[in-house]
Amino acid sequence: MRLPTLLILILQVAVADSFRKVFGYLGESVTLLSGADPLWNISAIEWSILPNNTWIATYRNGKKNVDRFWRYKGRLSLNTSSGDLMISNLTKEDAMEYTVDLKNTEKKDNRNKIMLTVRKHLQKPNVHTLLSVSKEGSCLMVLQCSSPDKGVDFSWEIHPSNSTLFQFSNPKNQTSTLCTSFSHNSEVKFTCTASKNVQNASSVKTARCYEDKPVETGRFGHGVILGVFLGIVLGTILYFSRGQIKAALKNLKEKLTNLCTSCPEMVC
Numbered sequence: 099m100r101l102p103t104l105l106i107l108i109l110q111v112a113v114a115d116s117f118r119k120v121f122g123y124l125g126e127s128v129t130l131l132s133g134a135d136p137l138w139n140i141s142a143i144e145w146s147i148l149p150n151n152t153w154i155a156t157y158r159n160g161k162k163n164v165d166r167f168w169r170y171k172g173r174l175s176l177n178t179s180s181g182d183l184m185i186s187n188l189t190k191e192d193a194m195e196y197t198v199d200l201k202n203t204e205k206k207d208n209r210n211k212i213m214l215t216v217r218k219h220l221q222k223p224n225v226h227t228l229l230s231v232s233k234e235g236s237c238l239m240v241l242q243c244s245s246p247d248k249g250v251d252f253s254w255e256i257h258p259s260n261s262t263l264f265q266f267s268n269p270k271n272q273t274s275t276l277c278t279s280f281s282h283n284s285e286v287k288f289t290c291t292a293s294k295n296v297q298n299a300s301s302v303k304t305a306r307c308y309e310d311k312p313v314e315t316g317r318f319g320h321g322v323i324l325g326v327f328l329g330i331v332l333g334t335i336l337y338f339s340r341g342q343i344k345a346a347l348k349n350l351k352e353k354l355t356n357l358c359t360s361c362p363e364m365v366c
Contacts, residue, residue, distance in 0.1 A: 117211045122188045124218050132181030132198045133210040142201040143181045147194055155183055188216050220299035221246050223292045228275070230307055237282045237307030238263075243290035244273045245299075250292040256280075257287045282307040 122128030134140060143157040147167075154167040155176045164174040169191065175184040181200050185192060193216040200208045229240040243252055252267055252274035263277040280286050283306065291300040 117213065119213045119215065121215050121217060122185070122192070124188055124190070124216060126188055127184055127186040128188060128214065129182055129184045130196055130198070130212045130214065132183070132200060134181040134200050134208065135202075136180075138200070138202040138206075139204075140178065140181055140200060141203045142199075143176065143178065144199040145176070145183050146197045146199070151197065185214075190216055192216055217295075217297075220250065220292055220294055220297045222299045222301045223250075223252070223290050225288065225290050225301050225303040227303075227305060230305070232282045232307045235282055236279055238279050239277075239305060239307065241276045241278075241288055241290075241303065241305070242273055243276070243292075243301070244271070245292040246272075247292065247294065248272065250294045253291045253293065255289040255291070257289070258284075280307070 118131070118133070120128060120130060130145075132143070140157075143155070144153060145155040146153050152167060154170050155164045155174050156162070156166060157176060157178050162176055162178060164176050165171045170185070173186045175186070177183075181198060183196070183198070193214055196212045196214060198210050198212070200210075223243050223245040225241060225243050227239065228242050229238075231238045243254070245252075250272065254265060254274070254276050256278060263279060265274065265276045267274040274290065276288070276290075278288075285304060285306045288303045288305060289300055290303075291298055
């Protein structure tokens with residue numbers, strides 16, 4: 099009894115449906131590959147969905163029908179040579195399992211299953227300037243990048259390359275903040291990229307700092323101003339981590355105003 103049982107198991111594995119995963123994006127087109135042998139001369143194709151095998155596209159006796167199911171009317175294209183099915187203008191409802199049954203002129207048949215997942219493209223992030231201070235030929239700038247999508251990772255690029263002071267992200271608010279310095283009067287391009295799974299979406303902001311007139315540094319050197327600036331920004335991070343974005347910005351502006359008032363030699 100062992101040999102017949104073994105043969106049955108082998109046959110079951112041999113005829114088991116193959117299964118593939120395909121990803122598509124809302125509003126775009128996707129092609130579901132039938133998996134047919136390239137050497138086959140296909141005589142019949144049946145694409146179906148749902149547990150009751152509802153046909154959505156068929157090819158029999160030389161006749162093609164891609165308007166069998168109302169939800170797909172006008173959106174299907176069937177390649178009768180390969181058996182591949184293209185679905186256009188994808189919707190969320192198109193995400194499901196598809197089955198294709200194939201037959202060739204030698205009366206051989208084959209069945210494959212495809213699981214279609216429909217995704218939404220990442221939206222472009224928004225980049226805006228939180229703070230810009232110019233002093234002694236250098237510009238200290240804080241920029242924030244935010245994304246309307248959840249669960250994204252952020253990365254920054256600066257062109258031309260400059261020394262970045264630091265960067266931090268707030269997952270709760272889907273934001274990333276960049277603190278950087280560069281020469282005033284020079285145009286700098288900042289690129290913020292939001293990433294999730296295998297998708298990327300980027301936004302570019304071009305910024306420039308101007309220094310109206312040369313100012314005597316006196317006892318307030320560039321290093322001291324930079325230290326004060328970093329201290330203020332680091333304090334702001336604590337507010338961001340608690341989700342108090344508006345309060346943090348207000349606090350930051352007040353501190354800078356007080357700093358500029360008490361230090362007339364500083365350009366704000």
